[in-house]
Structure formats: structure tokens, C-alpha cells
Amino acid sequence: MAGVIGKAMDTIRYDAIVIGSGISGGWAAKELCEKGLRTLLLDRGRHVEHVQDYTTAMSNSWDMPNRGYNTPLYRQSNPVQSLFSNETDRQFFVADDEHPYIQETPFNWVRGYQTGGRSLVWGRQCYRWSDLDFAANEKEGVAVDWPIRYRDLERWYDYVERFIGVSGKAEHLPQLPDGQYLPAMELNCIEEHMASTLKTRYDDRILTIARVANLTRGWKHRGPCMYRNQCSRGCPFGGYFSSNSATIPSALATGNLTLRPFSVVTEIIYDDRLKKATGVRITDTVDKKQYEYFARVIFVNASTIATTAILLNSKSARFPDGLGNDSGQLGHNLMDHHSSSGAYGTHEGFQDRYYKGRRPCGFLIPRFQNLEKGSVEKFLRGYNFQGEGKRLGWEDQASSLRGFGKTFKQQLLTPGPWSVWMAGWGECLPYFDNTVKLSIVHKDQWGVPTVSINFSFKENEQMMKKHIQTTAVEMLENAGFKRIEPFDYQHPGGTTVHEMGTARMGRDSKTSVLNDVNQVHAVKNVFVTDGSCMTSSGCQNPSLTYMALTARACHFAVNSMKKNEL
Amino acid sequence: MTRRTSIKLLLGAGIIGMLLFWLYRRVGYSVFDIGYLKENSHLIEELAEVVIPETDSPGAKQAGVAAYIIQIVGTGELRQEQVTFVRGLRQIDGFSQRTYNRAFTACSTREKVSMLNRFENKVSSRFPIINKINRKLFGRSFIEQLKELTVEGYCTSMLGATKGLAYDYIPGRFEACIPLSPGQRAWALN
Numbered sequence: 001m002a003g004v005i006g007k008a009m010d011t012i013r014y015d016a017i018v019i020g021s022g023i024s025g026g027w028a029a030k031e032l033c034e035k036g037l038r039t040l041l042l043d044r045g046r047h048v049e050h051v052q053d054y055t056t057a058m059s060n061s062w063d064m065p066n067r068g069y070n071t072p073l074y075r076q077s078n079p080v081q082s083l084f085s086n087e088t089d090r091q092f093f094v095a096d097d098e099h100p101y102i103q104e105t106p107f108n109w110v111r112g113y114q115t116g117g118r119s120l121v122w123g124r125q126c127y128r129w130s131d132l133d134f135a136a137n138e139k140e141g142v143a144v145d146w147p148i149r150y151r152d153l154e155r156w157y158d159y160v161e162r163f164i165g166v167s168g169k170a171e172h173l174p175q176l177p178d179g180q181y182l183p184a185m186e187l188n189c190i191e192e193h194m195a196s197t198l199k200t201r202y203d204d205r206i207l208t209i210a211r212v213a214n215l216t217r218g219w220k221h222r223g224p225c226m227y228r229n230q231c232s233r234g235c236p237f238g239g240y241f242s243s244n245s246a247t248i249p250s251a252l253a254t255g256n257l258t259l260r261p262f263s264v265v266t267e268i269i270y271d272d273r274l275k276k277a278t279g280v281r282i283t284d285t286v287d288k289k290q291y292e293y294f295a296r297v298i299f300v301n302a303s304t305i306a307t308t309a310i311l312l313n314s315k316s317a318r319f320p321d322g323l324g325n326d327s328g329q330l331g332h333n334l335m336d337h338h339s340s341s342g343a344y345g346t347h348e349g350f351q352d353r354y355y356k357g358r359r360p361c362g363f364l365i366p367r368f369q370n371l372e373k374g375s376v377e378k379f380l381r382g383y384n385f386q387g388e389g390k391r392l393g394w395e396d397q398a399s400s401l402r403g404f405g406k407t408f409k410q411q412l413l414t415p416g417p418w419s420v421w422m423a424g425w426g427e428c429l430p431y432f433d434n435t436v437k438l439s440i441v442h443k444d445q446w447g448v449p450t451v452s453i454n455f456s457f458k459e460n461e462q463m464m465k466k467h468i469q470t471t472a473v474e475m476l477e478n479a480g481f482k483r484i485e486p487f488d489y490q491h492p493g494g495t496t497v498h499e500m501g502t503a504r505m506g507r508d509s510k511t512s513v514l515n516d517v518n519q520v521h522a523v524k525n526v527f528v529t530d531g532s533c534m535t536s537s538g539c540q541n542p543s544l545t546y547m548a549l550t551a552r553a554c555h556f557a558v559n560s561m562k563k564n565e566l
Numbered sequence: 567m568t569r570r571t572s573i574k575l576l577l578g579a580g581i582i583g584m585l586l587f588w589l590y591r592r593v594g595y596s597v598f599d600i601g602y603l604k605e606n607s608h609l610i611e612e613l614a615e616v617v618i619p620e621t622d623s624p625g626a627k628q629a630g631v632a633a634y635i636i637q638i639v640g641t642g643e644l645r646q647e648q649v650t651f652v653r654g655l656r657q658i659d660g661f662s663q664r665t666y667n668r669a670f671t672a673c674s675t676r677e678k679v680s681m682l683n684r685f686e687n688k689v690s691s692r693f694p695i696i697n698k699i700n701r702k703l704f705g706r707s708f709i710e711q712l713k714e715l716t717v718e719g720y721c722t723s724m725l726g727a728t729k730g731l732a733y734d735y736i737p738g739r740f741e742a743c744i745p746l747s748p749g750q751r752a753w754a755l756n
Contacts, residue, residue, distance in 0.1 A: 060724065060727070060735070061722035061723075061727065061754075062722060062723050062724045062727070065637070066637075066638065066642060067634070067718065067719070067722035068722065069718070071638060071641070071642025071643065072642060072643050072644050072647065073641075073642050073643060073644060074642065076644060185740060186740065186742035186743075187742060188742045188743055189742070189743040192742075192743065226736050226737065226738055227737040227738065227739060227740045228735075228736060228737065229755075351746070352745060352746050353743055353744065353745065353746060354744055354745075354746045354750060355740070355741055355742055355743060355744060356734065356737060356739075356740070356741040356744060357734065357737035357738070357739055357740035357741060358734075358737060358740075358753075358755060358756075359740045359742075390756060391752070391756070393752050393753060393756030394717065394721045394731065394752055394754075394756075395721075395756070396756075398713070398714065398717045399714075402686065402690075403683065403686075404616050404617050404679050404682045404683065404686075404713075405616060405617075405619055405675070405679050406619060406621055408617065408618070409618045409619065409621060409625075409730075410621075412618075412717065412721075413623075413730050413731055413751050413752055414750075414751065414752055415746065415750065415751075415752045415753075416752070
């Protein structure tokens with residue numbers, strides 16, 4: 001057993017097992033351990049220790065063989081992961097050929113198999129949902145209703161934000177509730193200019209600084225942010241929230257945590273007689289042997305697609321189509337935000353202004369379409385804009401500068417004009433035929449059936465993308481930008497790395513997989529609190545909501561155990 | 567097999583063979599040889615220095631850009647672009663011999679700049695769509711590779727980042743909107 005961390009390593013029986021140590025699994029481990037449960041936290045990848053395993057964190061570009069870039073050859077051999085990583089942070093992403101999956105339609109499945117999972121490399125945006133989001137399915141008759149509303153989650157948002165440390169600005173918007181914020185980061189000159197333009201020209205929208213899990217002051221022995229904007233390498237200053245920097249150390253500090261890396265969960269063991277799950281079966285990726293571990297409750301936090309794959313692969317006489325799949329909904333309704341379309345422009349003003357330091361976030365224009373009052377669009381739901389203002393640097397300028405020699409060099413090394421890039425992060429509706437399945441034929445190196453993904457954005461998303469381009473261009477025009485270019489990158493699903501759905505929450509066991517506290521309807525001691533539980537996608541970056549749901553479900557699980565109901 | 571079909575087959579094979587040989591000569595699809603790059607490191611160095619010359623700050627030569635170019639072209643690029651690059655080195659030297667009667671490296675700065683300008687004008691169309699298609703079908707041209715790799719190699723080198731540009735290793739704080747100081751260089755990391 002390679003690299004097991006914690007006291008209870010020889011045991012096979014625990015109070016709780018958590019599958020996956022990413023952003024939601026880390027929270028489950030922390031909450032369960034702090035409530036006194038002896039917890040086994042499993043991760044399929046290697047262990048990454050906070051700070052000491054951030055091997056590239058302090059590297060200068062010239063310290064790295066390829067200066068931080070992906071070479072064309074590397075991109076060819078890692079076509080998916082190389083879109084999201086490079087020489088500075090690829091140690092936190094899988095190698096494509098080692099972890100194959102089937103793309104029935106193009107879908108970028110981004111993965112980080114290690115302690116902390118993708119919490120090491122996430123975008124750190126933290127936005128609350130509101131009842132505009134939770135009530136939308138019911139109001140429009142789409143899919144099924146969320147079994148919860150904002151009031152159910154509000155105190156859990158408070159709870160997790162207070163621990164994470166989120167910097168941001170309260171804006172008093174009903175569609176984007178305010179949270180517990182550390183001091184906000186500042187907008188730069190061009191962003192301030194955009195913000196004041198929106199204020200004077202529109203009464204339905206604002207521009208605000210992103211709300212991010214980057215610390216503007218020291219917080220719980222972490223941070224503050226050093227404004228290097230190299231978060232995805234792992235932060236030696238603990239400047240942003242990750243499982244590695246925050247939840248796992250807290251869980252370990254209780255003495256109740258056992259962390260077992262190199263552990264691929266192949267299935268959850270269900271006992272037909274007891275009518276509950278008794279444990280998990282894993283393959284140790286180092287000694288290639290199978291092991292079984294047992295516990296009273298199991299939290300599945302392997303990430304949306306992987307969680308559903310585990311459930312689908314957990315077959316028994318009672319659940320021939322996958323654990324908890326009485327509804328036939330398991331593996332369906334896969335969602336991802338689209339963030340392909342927007343606009344870009346440069347501005348001739350503010351030539352005598354610059355900035356110092358690299359702010360690790362951009363700005364947000366919260367959703368302003370299809371609200372309670374205001375514009376009513378042809379599409380359902382809506383989008384927010386996320387973007388960034390900056391002066392063009394050498395990387396941006398090089399391709400448009402002709403010629404060679406002194407003048408070229410002079411232009412290249414001088415700050416270019418101000419620019420704003422912004423794209424719409426848009427809601428994706430839950431469609432039954434956007435699916436995750438297990439291959440009948442192909443297996444991975446652990447003998448586990450390969451995941452097969454079929455996903456497409458549909459008419460509602462396409463209409464929204466056009467609208468995004470139009471409104472982005474209009475706002476840039478109103479703010480006096482020149483050379484404005486709308487764009488639509490037409491990225492396939494998965495590219496926003498906000499996979500959601502496939503094991504949705506709902507009120508009715510006939511049409512959903514999980515109940516209002518993230519329990520599998522028919523297997524009450526199995527909880528699923530990662531992105532797979534989502535009933536709709538909102539347009540907010542979803543991690544904060546996973547964390548709040550996880551803390552809430554842990555609270556419920558431990559209370560139920562105390563009452564001997566689990 | 568009849569005699570006639572055999573003759574046809576032989577003839578066919580011969581024609582295909584000739585075509586392949588012609589293509590091979592034309593595209594230069596020999597086994598890629600990193601040795602050739604190393605042998606020509608002086609030429610690469612001179613070319614990079616034309617793109618980014620020494621001024622009041624170091625140039626590409628001093629910043630060691632040639633080594634970066636040889637490393638990336640030699641070990642990181644796809645065959646097609648490698649071949650294009652090597653062929654470009656031969657072409658520019660050939661052009662220099664024909665035009666100025668001497669090797670590229672022996673030419674004056676003005677002559678060198680004028681040759682690179684000529685190469686750049688030749689490959690880039692007024693129509694962006696044509697450039698895009700060219701790039702998609704044939705990869706980057708020699709001159710595009712040279713320019714991009716020189717810029718990358720220079721701006722990410724220690725000398726380029728710290729002397730040519732402004733380098734802020736650990737900023738520590740963020741100042742959102744400050745006056746641009748005279749002669750301010752762009753941030754190496756923006």
C-alpha cells in the first residue's frame with residue numbers, strides 16, 4: 001500500500017469513506033472528520049503535498065526546458081489535456097493516452113488525478129446561486145424541479161465562504177446573492193471605464209470585480225495572494241483555496257483521516273440483504289491488487305463523469321443498471337456551460353496609465369437577461385460575462401507587428417493599447433440525450449469499462465451565443481472601443497470544465513437519482529455531492545455550490561447516524 | 567498474370583516511384599537531422615539577431631535565442647514544420663548568395679533586414695483567410711517560425727525578460743491604475 005497517510009492505515013473498517021479528494025471530496029473529508037467520524041479518503045492518483053509538491057511554483061520561464069510552453073509535438077500526443085495545461089502545470093493533469101475515454105461527439109474531459117484533484121487548477125470563481133436558478137426548471141417545465149431553494153443553502157454558502165476565504169464586492173443583486181467576502185481586488189483603468197459606462201448607459205447591468213477564492217489578506221494561516229497569477233502551479237503562499245492547502249490539512253488535524261492515494265474505486269459494494277452499501281472495492285494502481293474497505297456511509301465525490309461511471313459500474317441483483325438507478329436517469333442530462341462566444345476590442349485612451357502586479361482574476365458582468373423584471377429574450381435562462389482588461393503585451397502584439405529590427409523590437413517591448421476581452425458564460429439546459437455511458441467493449445488498464453460521452457449544445461444555447469456576441473459588441477461600442485471583433489470559438493462541451501448532471505437531485509425517486517440532501521433515493525447511506533448532483537446548470541461557476549451542498553449533506557449524514565437512522 | 571498486365575504494373579510502379587522521388591526532392595522529406603540545425607547555429611543566431619537586435623538592451627544573440635530555436639525545432643515540432651524550417655535556412659542562404667554574392671551571415675544589417683522583409687512579404691497575403699488556410703495546410707512558414715520562436719525565446723529568456731522587458735517575479739501587491747513612467751517597458755508576464 002503505497003503512500004497511505006494517517007493513523008488508521010491498517011484498518012479496513014471506517015465510519016465513512018469519501019471517494020475523491022477534489023474540491024467537494026476534500027470538504028466531505030473535512031466535515032466528516034471534524035464531526036468525529038473515522039474517515040477513509042480515496043484518490044485514484046498520486047499524493048500531492050501542499051507546497052512541497054508544487055515543483056514548478058517558483059520556476060522562471062527560463063528555468064523550464066520549453067519555457068513553459070507546450071511544443072507542437074506535445075500537443076499532438078496530448079490533444080485534450082494540452083488545451084488546458086502547459087509545461088508549468090501539466091503535472092496536475094492526466095496524460096491523454098493513459099486515461100482514454102470515448103468521444104461519441106467531441107467532448108473535452110479535463111482531469112487531474114491526484115490528491116486535491118482539479119482544486120489545484122480550478123478557476124477559483126465563487127458565485128452563489130439564487131432562486132432564479134433553483135426555481136427555473138419548475139417555472140418553465142424543464143426536466144425536474146430542484147428539491148431545494150436558496151433558503152436551504154444560504155447558511156451553507158456562508159459556512160463554506162467563511163472557511164475558504166473569498167474576495168469580492170457585495171452588489172445587492174437578487175439574481176446573484178452577496179456572500180461573506182474579504183476585501184475585493186481592484187479593477188484596472190479600462191475595467192473601471194467599462195464599469196462606469198455600463199452604469200450610465202444601462203439600468204439592467206453592472207460590472208464588478210470577480211469573486212474569487214484568492215486571499216486579499218491572510219486567512220486561517222493561508223495567504224495572502226502575492227499577485228503572481230500562477231495559481232495552477234500550486235501556490236506556495238497558500239494564496240488560493242484548494243483541498244491540498246485547506247480542507248485536507250484540516251481533516252488530517254483531527255486525527256480521524258486516512259488518505260489513501262493510488263486507489264481506483266471500481267465499484268461500490270451493495271448488500272442485497274441489508275439493503276445498503278457496505279463499502280467499496282478498489283484497485284491499487286501500484287501493486288495492482290484489489291482491496292475492499294467498509295464503512296457506514298459513503299460519499300461519492302469523484303467528479304461528475306467519474307462519479308456516474310462508478311455508480312453505473314456498481315451492479316447488483318437489486319441494481320442491475322447501476323447503483324441507485326431506479327429512475328433510468330443515471331448518466332443522463334450531462335451539462336457544461338458554454339463560454340465560446342463574446343467580443344474583443346482595443347481602446348485608444350488611458351495611454352499614460354499602467355498597472356503593477358498580476359491580479360489572478362478578471363471582471364464579472366452578472367446575468368441581466370430574463371430576470372424577474374427587465375428584458376425577456378427568445379432563449380430560456382441566461383448568461384453572465386467574464387472578462388479581462390489589460391494593456392496588450394508582447395505575446396498579444398507579436399503576431400500583428402510586421403518587419404524586423406529596431407522598430408519591431410521597440411514596439412514589441414512597449415506596452416500596447418488597452419484591450420478588453422469578454423465572453424458569455426451561459427446556462428446549458430439538461431437534455432436527456434446528453435449522456436455518459438460505460439463502454440461494453442473497451443476497458444481501461446484497471447479493467448474498468450471505459451467512459452463514453454455523447455454531448456452537444458442545442459438550439460437554446462446557440463441562440464444565447466448569438467445574443468452574447470451582439471450585446472458584447474454593443475457594450476464595447478458604447479465604451480468607445482475600436483477594432484471590435486465578435487468571436488465564437490465553437491468549443492465542444494467540457495471546455496468550460498463545468499461538467500454537471502448525470503445523477504441529478506429531485507423530489508421524486510422515479511425521475512431523479514438523489515434526494516434533497518444528496519442521498520441516493522434507494523440507498524440512503526450513499527451520498528453524492530459533486531457536480532453530478534446538479535439538476536440544472538445556472539450560469540454561475542458551480543464549485544461553490546458543490547462545497548455548500550457537501551457541507552450540508554455531511555451535517556445531515558452525521559445527524560442521521562447519531563439518531564441511528566443510517 | 568499476363569505479360570501485358572505485368573508490364574503495366576511495372577510501368578505504373580515506375581511512374582509512381584518517379585513522382586515520389588520528385589516530391590521527395592521538392593519537399594525535402596529526408597530524415598530530419600537535428601545535426602543540421604546545430605551546424606547552422608551561427609546562421610540561426612544571426613537571423614534571430616536581425617529580428618531582435620541589440621540596442622540599449624540585449625539582443626537575441628546575447629539572450630541565447632538560437633539555442634532555444636534549435637531545441638524547439640529540433641525536438642518539439644512536427645516533421646512538416648521542421649522540414650520547412652531547414653529548407654528555409656537553405657533558401658535564405660541561397661538567396662543571399664545569388665543576390666549579394668556572399669553568405670547571409672556575411673551581409674550587412676541593412677541587407678539582412680531587407681532579405682527577411684522580402685521573405686515576410688512573400689508568404690503573407692493581404693487576405694487573412696488565405697494566411698489561415700496556408701497555416702492549416704502547410705504549418706507555419708519559415709519566416710513565421712523564425713519570428714515567433716525568436717520573440718518567444720527572447721521574451722522568456724532571463725536577459726530578455728529582465729532587461730528587454732520588465733520582470734516582476736513576486737509582485738506582492740496589485741496596483742490597478744498607476745501612471746506610466748517614461749520609457750516604461752512592458753511586463754514580461756502580463
